[in-house]
Amino acid sequence: MKQSREKAASELFAALYPRLAGWCRRLVDDDGTAHEIASEAFTRLWARWTSVEEPRGFLYVTAANLVRDHWRKLERERRALHRVTSEAAVRPHPEQADPSVRLLVQSLPERLRVPILLHYYADMPIREVSALTGRKEGTVKADLHAARELLRVHLRRSLDHTP
Numbered sequence: 001m002k003q004s005r006e007k008a009a010s011e012l013f014a015a016l017y018p019r020l021a022g023w024c025r026r027l028v029d030d031d032g033t034a035h036e037i038a039s040e041a042f043t044r045l046w047a048r049w050t051s052v053e054e055p056r057g058f059l060y061v062t063a064a065n066l067v068r069d070h071w072r073k074l075e076r077e078r079r080a081l082h083r084v085t086s087e088a089a090v091r092p093h094p095e096q097a098d099p100s101v102r103l104l105v106q107s108l109p110e111r112l113r114v115p116i117l118l119h120y121y122a123d124m125p126i127r128e129v130s131a132l133t134g135r136k137e138g139t140v141k142a143d144l145h146a147a148r149e150l151l152r153v154h155l156r157r158s159l160d161h162t163p
Helices: 002-028 031-047 055-088 101-107 110-121 126-133 137-160
Strands: none
Touching (some): 002 031, 002 110, 031 055, 055 101, 055 110, 055 126, 101 110, 101 137, 110 137
8 A cells, every 4th residue: 555655656756747847946046946846745745645636736836835925035035135235225226117027926816927927838728727726727817817917007007117
């Protein structure tokens, strides 16, 4: 029994790790961090192996949460660095808007961010996003639409304020 469990986990790892790590890489823009996040997602899956019905979905949702935590940490560090440098400077320079889509996705409320990450970044069909989030397909479609509209507005605003 234990060997079949380990074999199944090993096969799942071989099948999903490269794609999960690649997905994380696109989100965090760093190979080492992407591999850490993907590995941590597998570690958490392994700890709950017998109770997880959909391992692929569990991995992507867990990785999305870890990416969100990583983004929050980076934002805290960026703000702290900005405070330190602006306090030290005689005349602080105004911070320019960053129109990067990754940062805009990061700023979305979780209700909208998770479907965007799963559908567009993990290439999951709406049916699967619906099952993973526990929302109806129509709700997922509405959330994706609302997220795209918010991203469009934020991106347009960011580009309009770029010198």
